[in-house]
Amino acid sequence: MKRQIPLVLVFIFGVLLAIQYFIPSEPSQKGYEFVLDWITIIGIFAMVLGIWSQIHVGYYKIRHRAEDWKYSVVTMVSMFGMIFLGLSPFGGLQGTTFRLIYTNIFIPIQATIFALLAFYIASASYRAFRARSAVSTVLLVAALLLMLRVIPMGPLADPINKIGSWMLLVPNLAAKRAILIGVGLGGVATALKIVLGIERSYLGKD
Amino acid sequence: MEQTASMSTQIWTTVGIFLTFCLFSFLYKDNPFYKFAEHLVVGVSVGYWAILLYYTNLRQNLLDHLFQPGTWTPKFDELYYIIPALLGIAMWTRFSKKYSWISRYPLALFLGISSGIAIPVTMKNNVLSQLRGTVVGLGFDWSTSGFLGVPQGFWDVVVVVGTISSLIYFFFSKEHKGAWGGAAKLGIYTLMIGFGATFGYTVMARISLLIGRIQAIQDWWKLLG
Numbered sequence: 001m002k003r004q005i006p007l008v009l010v011f012i013f014g015v016l017l018a019i020q021y022f023i024p025s026e027p028s029q030k031g032y033e034f035v036l037d038w039i040t041i042i043g044i045f046a047m048v049l050g051i052w053s054q055i056h057v058g059y060y061k062i063r064h065r066a067e068d069w070k071y072s073v074v075t076m077v078s079m080f081g082m083i084f085l086g087l088s089p090f091g092g093l094q095g096t097t098f099r100l101i102y103t104n105i106f107i108p109i110q111a112t113i114f115a116l117l118a119f120y121i122a123s124a125s126y127r128a129f130r131a132r133s134a135v136s137t138v139l140l141v142a143a144l145l146l147m148l149r150v151i152p153m154g155p156l157a158d159p160i161n162k163i164g165s166w167m168l169l170v171p172n173l174a175a176k177r178a179i180l181i182g183v184g185l186g187g188v189a190t191a192l193k194i195v196l197g198i199e200r201s202y203l204g205k206d
Numbered sequence: 207m208e209q210t211a212s213m214s215t216q217i218w219t220t221v222g223i224f225l226t227f228c229l230f231s232f233l234y235k236d237n238p239f240y241k242f243a244e245h246l247v248v249g250v251s252v253g254y255w256a257i258l259l260y261y262t263n264l265r266q267n268l269l270d271h272l273f274q275p276g277t278w279t280p281k282f283d284e285l286y287y288i289i290p291a292l293l294g295i296a297m298w299t300r301f302s303k304k305y306s307w308i309s310r311y312p313l314a315l316f317l318g319i320s321s322g323i324a325i326p327v328t329m330k331n332n333v334l335s336q337l338r339g340t341v342v343g344l345g346f347d348w349s350t351s352g353f354l355g356v357p358q359g360f361w362d363v364v365v366v367v368g369t370i371s372s373l374i375y376f377f378f379s380k381e382h383k384g385a386w387g388g389a390a391k392l393g394i395y396t397l398m399i400g401f402g403a404t405f406g407y408t409v410m411a412r413i414s415l416l417i418g419r420i421q422a423i424q425d426w427w428k429l430l431g
Contacts, residue, residue: 002307006314013315017322032323037267038290039319042312044264045294047256052301054252071241075249082253086260093261100218106254108222108422109247112229115419118412119233125409135398142402147410166353167399170361174368175400177336178393181369182376184332191321191328202313204306 007197014195054079142167216429223426226419340369368396 017035020028058072084090085098092098125143130136149164193199228243271287273280293312299305344366348359374386375393382390 002310006310009311009314010318010321013318014322014325017319018325020322021326035319036323037287038293039316040263040267041287041290042294042297042316044259044268045291045312046297046316047259049297049300051252051256054248068241071245074242074245075252078246078249079253080249082250083256086253086257093257098257101250102254104218104222105225105246106250108419109225109229109243109250111415112226112419113247114412115416116229116232118409118416121409121412125405135394138395138398139402139405142399143406143409146403146406150410162353166361168403170353170364171368171396171399172403174365175372175397177340177365177369178372178376178397179400180332180336181373184328184336187328187332188325191324194317194321195325202317203310 003200003203006203007200011195011197014191018195051079142172219426219429223423226423340366367392372396372400 013035017032020032055076058076060066061069061072062076082098082101085095085101086092090098128136128139145160145164145167148160153160190199194202225243225246228239231237232240268287268291271284272291293315296312297309299308343362345359345363347362348357350358352358352361371389371393373393375382375390375397377390380386
């Protein structure tokens with residue numbers, strides 16, 4: 001019962017939803033929207049597990065005065081503060097302080113973290129792009145051409161732009177299509193394995 | 207702008223710039239300022255997403271079906287929405303060692319529904335549409351002059367060859383030797399151009415963000431001045 005019923009549920013719902021795609025009728029569409037609501041609701045409740053895990057780790061570190069425990073206080077205070085300010089009595093999503101924190105803390109920090117990567121990507125590209133083989137040379141030339149396209153290059157601008165456009169529309173398109181097809185086939189294979197009960201790691205042990 | 211900026215705007219902008227400097231300090235080495243900003247963003251983003259999901263998902267998809275919108279007055283015409291709510295709550299049995307097996311039921315439902323939806327949709331969007339885009343019109347347009355004055359039809363053929371050879375590179379059930387190996391080699395070169403283009407775009411996006419932050423610091427300086 002602990003393992004068989006979940007497997008049966010996965011199989012029944014998996015097969016039904018796969019067949020539903022090929023039935024273009026109103027009840028079928030309604031059923032689809034209904035179960036979509038269901039998994040959204042289950043997903044939201046599952047999010048609580050993530051938040052609980054965050055609280056648990058933070059609490060453990062603070063209680064045991066683990067290394068860098070003071071920073072866990074920062075995380076906990078900011079998390080509960082944000083949740084508190086986002087509740088309806090304080091204006092919800094449109095609450096003044098909630099918006100101010102989002103605009104002046106959340107956005108600048110996120111942008112800066114990604115901007116910080118500009119420095120590391122520069123050093124990584126130096127290491128990756130050293131033309132040690134024909135394959136890495138192709139990688140280097142492709143990346144350089146793409147970046148040079150947006151720089152004013154005088155008389156070289158037109159040929160670089162043409163080569164860059166060709167590169168994006170021919171070899172790059174072929175590579176992206178191959179990757180998408182590969183990812184798609186992999187995704188379908190994994191989904192099939194789950195529906196057919198071959199992939200059971202989600203059941204855990206025992 | 208400088209004259210109309212309120213004290214509140216100045217304080218909040220200063221906070222944002224202070225955090226920007228905290229994060230940039232990591233370029234020197236890991237330090238308490240960086241750690242502070244890093245932990246702050248974790249907390250703020252968890253709180254933000256929790257609230258966002260509550261209003262945009264939990265409320266719309268569940269609470270508005272069980273209660274009069276915007277109130278806690280129950281309504282009984284869609285009471286069956288209590289089933290996914292109970293299944294969602296069953297996920298919390300993961301906290302208990304004894305009853306954690308109950309969480310397999312909602313998880314199974316979630317996986318079954320998602321997998322069932324994903325099979326035809328992924329097959330259509332990722333596989334069939336891409337194959338269709340690759341072969342429809344293949345080599346027919348010999349009248350249009352493309353790159354290097356070569357007819358577009360030729361480049362369509364090159365796209366097909368590039369796609370197939372790239373797929374061959376990812377096929378490991380047959381040893382990459384002989385003609386098969388040659389095709390796989392052509393595939394890796396095609397893929398490298400694709401990866402190079404992606405890398406170039408990533409670098410540009412990051413540089414653009416860096417410019418944005420430097421401009422924000424400049425604006426803040428003007429605001430204070």
